[in-house]
Amino acid sequence: MKYRPIFISATNTDIGKTYTTIKLIEELGKRGLKVGVLKPIETGVEEYPLDGRLLLQAVQKTNPALKEFTCKDIVPIQYKLPASPYVSKAGEKIDYASIHAAFENIAQVSDIVVIEGAGGLMVPVDEKLYMYDLIKEFNAITLLVTHANLGCINDTxxxxxxxxxxxxxxxxxxxxxxxxxxFIKTTLPFYEYKFGKVLSVQKNICEILDSLVMNRD
Structure with a gap:
């Protein structure tokens, strides 16, 4: 049984995409699924991709087929400068073929692939594409992660x-x-008015997952 990929994005950088991705990986593993993970592009990479390493360690616990995979296998594009891919690539062309090849290699040994974006949806990838373009590129369902600070209503x-x-x-x-x-004082009343129940990574990971990819391709 194969499921559509989940694309993890956020309202900005440093919101908790990697943390959330790992929580989803763990929950999917508890449900008996072989989970794969892909971070197509990571910037700010020195010796190794920090997010990619955490993701690889998490997914190898749920999917033995990924035991021999490396950070490069799940983070095919890596740049040193901690900026948007458009800036970090310094005029180079992004090798999208390597991203798709990485995805296919992971998908072949996984029931579901979780894809973590870089930054937010409007982060420029190159001269033509933004991060949100990767959602349709992989026919993915999206999980948007937002923060709880004042101002999150506008961002969300x-x-x-x-x-x-x-x-x-x-x-x-x-x-x-x-x-x-x-948040409970300043923001929750509006969210409950607008959306009803509000889900959080800390309290509702099962419900979040149920609302996402439990649809067959």
Whole structure:
């Protein structure tokens, strides 16, 4: 049984995409699925991709077929400068063939592939593409991760409007890295009015997953 990929994005950088991706990997593994993971592009790479290494360690615990895979296998494009891929690539052409080849290698030995984007949806990849273009490139369902700080309403609604304009299936959730008590006072009343129940990575990972990729290709 194969499932559509899940594409993890966020309202900005440093929101908790990698943390959320690992939580999803763990939950998928508990459900008996062979999980694969791909981070097509990682910037700010010195000796090795920091996010990629964490993702690889997590996924190897659930999928023995990935035991011999390396960080390069799941992060095919790596740049040193911690910036958008457009800037980090310094005029080079991005090798999209290597990204697709990496995905296919992972998908062949996995029931589902979780794809972690870089930064947010509007991060420029090259002269023509933005990070959101990779969602349709992989026919993925999207999980949007947002923060809980003051201002998250604006960030969340802007990103949701973009996803809806792209006509892709998505779910959104909050990563409570901090400010949960303030969030309950300043933000939760509007979210409950607008959306009803609000899901968080910390409390609702099972429900988040249920709303995502449990549809067959």
């Amino acid at each position: 609604l802007l990103n949701i409007n973009l996803l809806e304009s792209l006509d892709v299936k998505y779910t959104w959730c909050i990563n409570f890295r901090e400010n949960e008590e303030d």
